Amino acid sequence: MKMKFVLLIFLIYFAVMVWILYFSLQLSLFVTPVSKHEESQPIYFRKEFSEAGHDLQGSATLRPGMVMLLSLYAHLPSVTEKYSSISKYLIHFIEKMKKDITVRGVAKDPWELAREWATPNSLVPETAPGLGDILAALSTAPIVSAAPAVGGSQFKIILWLEGKQKVVLAPKIHSLDSILIGKNRGGDRHNGEIVAFHLGRLLGLQMTPIAVGRKVSLKREILPVATQRLAETFSKNKNGDTCFYGICRYCKPQWRVCAVQDTLSCAVIMWLPEHLSILEIDHPWRDNKKNVLARWEYDENYCQEVLVGDQGGKILDIIDVSVLDYIIQNTDRHNAVYIAGEPDSSFVPIDNGKSFGDPHTDYTDMLAPVLQCCRIRQATYERLVLLSGGGMSLALQELLALDPVAPVLTPAHLRATDRRVTHLLAALSACSVKKGGWHNVLF
Template sequence: MRCSVEKLCRKKVHIICLAALLGFLLVTNHILQKLESSQRRTLHDFANPEMKQKEETLPLRTKKIKDLIQKYRFDLDMVIDDSPWAIAAKWVKAREIHPSHIPELGAILNAMASYPITQASTGHKGTQLKLKLRLKHGQIVAFKPMWYKRDTILSGSPYIGRDRHNGEVAAFHLNRILEFRRAPLVVGRRINLDTEIIPVASPALLKTFFTNGSNTCFYGKCLYCLGKDDGVCADKNILEGVVALWFPLEMKLQLSKHPWARTYKKNVKALWETDDTYCDKIKGIRVFQHSPLLLDILDTAIFDYLIGNGDRHHYERFRDEPDAALLLLDNAKSFGNPNVDETSILAPIIQCCRLRKSTWEQLLIHEDGDLGAVLKGVLENEVISPVLHDPHYTAIDRRLSHVLKIIRNCIHKHGEDNVLAEN
């Protein structure tokens, strides 16, 4: 009996020892794996410092993008007590169309996209088809119809093709993100031509309506609106487009030719295309010596380059305002080809080597290549979302990188104080 007890005890001791040894081996193996992983990580970081830096900054970049999207996001469901038209009218000043912080924006855009149309007539000027609409409570908006699908790529000259209605929307919000605040309010809208336009159309507009199969169409009145071949057709009776808010009637506009305008003639170049000292000549003109106009033109060159707008042949400012801003109107010749960066748009920047310091600081906020992501996030709330085909967001970041490189070269060559101008 005593022998049996001793054998049983020895077996228990052996089991306990084996269990302890197994536990020791498992712990040791875990520690060795940790050390090996740490060593591999250290060697990886040593061999790939840029990768380590990217991994460390990725959460910060993601937070930055989210914060910027939140800052410029708009809520179409927002409800306001005051008239949306009165609020928007109060925003308009000589140097800006809207302020930086505009919590009521969503409500105003929603009113533009949904208020009943009480009158419809042909656009009063321009080369492209548009309608002049009067909404409930008297507000006037300009309607530009959809001509192209989102993924359409236009090849050719920098100003080729018809207006891109979605480009107007994207340009407006990019203007907000870059804090230019000089583009009119724009929002997408889908209109039933049979029930919303034809019953309130002017006789002149009504004459231009026709049908193509089961689709309702019209060609309106403009320089290139010559007949049915130039008309736009709805999808049956629903036509997508955008509406842009008109300025208060007392704010009259003054039209001027852009000093860096193209000739729009084949094989005929403008003076700025052949004279590298052209900017010095512009600086000698009185209007550019005693106003912020030249700096506005330089801002606009960057803005147009980012959106791919090579059609800025004229510019408009508020009349009787000596320091009035150059307004970012008619931005629909934009986002035509994400694969082409039309460097000629940057001629004012390249030739003048000058820029507002505040504009430079805004651009630097997005030097990590996040401007496209921020714009895409802001546009997710738009009525006609998705607003842009994804390659256009990539193009914006690529173009911004090019702009920063040009300005940095200017600073290296001429010094920061001679390049960056105070407001």
């Protein structure tokens, strides 16, 4: 009896080993060996360059739609060497930008000037005397009323400033040096809105909403003019500081935001004027929230479908905004926003808060529109070249130092913007080879 039992155990063990061997052989048929050189490269199917929810087979999920990323890394060394120093034209360019911000007394009525500027293709002109007055008003004008931004997922407040100007207030939720691992983690970052505005100007994207930092007193400026619904979310912490948590999908008492010594740093984003209503539609390269790959992730030729679709005529706008999003790592661009009733409207990049989460990680799958379409406005490309070689961090550092809540970015995040500019130039270099020359890439 004992002998039969031992034999049975042996047969089971043997069967299990045969099954494991068979499964291993079958699996090897679908796995391409990786050379030592390839193993050292940050290639497209590694986990740090894709959303965790899309890693259907762990960190080695193959996304055929992103195969062009391999050519990006192939071009990266030569592009890094080519654009290794700051352009001699950059300082003059930065000084022009700074002049628009620092000169005061140009506009008698800043709100009216902003309304006059606003068209379906530009919120702020390339040269913008009077911008300093608008930014100053946004950061200092008395607050007349405050209400929760109901219906959204993030903690934001709707303010009316003296002079009947509507704005969105995004409070500082995370410290500047907080590192948020993964896409769309944590609350919106107030500094992302401020940086996006200045970056939009640097890149020539004139539809980026005007945004500036502001230090507010919750006790003296917000609570006295708050609606009852908003006021009910106010409380005191153990240090006696005023706190609030607002009303939104993820707003909860345990995640309240507190002033420090009666002061809270925020971003104030100017509401679009009444004559410009927005139209929101699905972004062609939005992430699929379900546990399946989106079309662009598995179809390298997906751009051809977009070009013949409803947004085909907007492809250069979409590319421009994807450049902005990649530099700030805004991983939550799920809608494309245009001006309603204006077929020739430019893309309006609103909601830039899911940015600057991790200065050490670059989600290169965000380059899908650039790599799959291989086209970009020549003006945008020329701005990237101008801001290369460390120029982007220098320009942003100079402009952001003038903001009321400076510092706005940590040195690590500033350095990351330089790295991402190089990635973009490498991607476009790869495109020039793929398309047979720059004349087929620059428009």
